[in-house]
Amino acid sequence: MKANNIQNWKASTIVLLSLLISAILIGCENNNDLQQTQSTKTEVEMDTNKEQDNISEYTSELESLQMQTEYMNMQNQYLVSVIKQMMKNFSNEEMLEFSKKQFVYELQVNGESIPRNERLAIPQGDVEILLLEKGMGYDFLPPKWLEKGRLSGDYIDHILNFDTTNWTPLGTDGTVATAQGYKTTNMKAGERVSLNITDDLKEKLDLVTNKIQIDVN
Structure with a gap:
């Protein structure tokens, strides 16, 4: 009888200990979950604060x-008004010279400008010839003076004596700058491209002669 009581007591003790251990483990797990949740919440708050700082x-x-842009626009408007006021005292010759300076022209071969001696060497392969027209973008000249300032007609027509056989026309049209030209492929070493330009274009490009020579190496 006494032995049975001892066994029952041991069994009850084991069950009680098991329950206590389970409760402790559950408490630890809940505590870990709580800590993990708090840690995750802290990380989210840190990320949110960082994003808010970045947005700010x-x-x-x-x-x-925006302030700099507004200031520059005000400066430009002021300069345009000053220029318009000064133009009132320009002679026709001065107006023509000023109008010409509102347009810049550049003759490029594969992105490289033609040098003053009008001779350029390029590697074999694809060749792209472009004539660019860049305007100042300011609307302070009357239309008639703008037309006098730029090359007459279609500016690509100022390239002369150029055999466009096997060349593909090119063109880009922007707000300030436009470009026209030609492109060909697979040019071999030893080949040469020759063309002429008008006197007006020669003056715009500040070149010495009217003949352009491109050698393929």
Whole structure:
């Protein structure tokens, strides 16, 4: 009888200990989950704060750029008004010279400008010849003077004596700059491209002669 009581007591003790251990383990797991949740929450809050700081920084930069743009626009408007006022005293010759300076022309071969001696060497392969027209972008000249300032007609027509056989026409049209030209492929070493330009284009390009020579190496 006494032995049975001892066994029952041991069994009850084991069950009680098991329950206590289970409770402790559950408590530890709950505590770990709570700590993990709190840690995750902290990380999210840190990420959110960082993003808010980045947004604030970008907003400040944007506002600064907007202020700079507004200031530059005001400066440009002031300069245009000053130029218009000065133009009232220009003679016809001065107006023509000023109008010509509102347009810049550049003759390029594979992105490289033609040098003053009008001779250029390029590697074999594809060849692209472009004539670019760049305007100043300011609307302070009357239309008639703008036309007098730029090359007459279609500016690509100022390239002369150029055999366009096996060449593909090219063209880009932008707000300030436009370009026209030609492209060909697989030019071999030893080949040569020759063309002429008008006196007006020669003056615009500040070149010495009217003949352009391109050698393929």
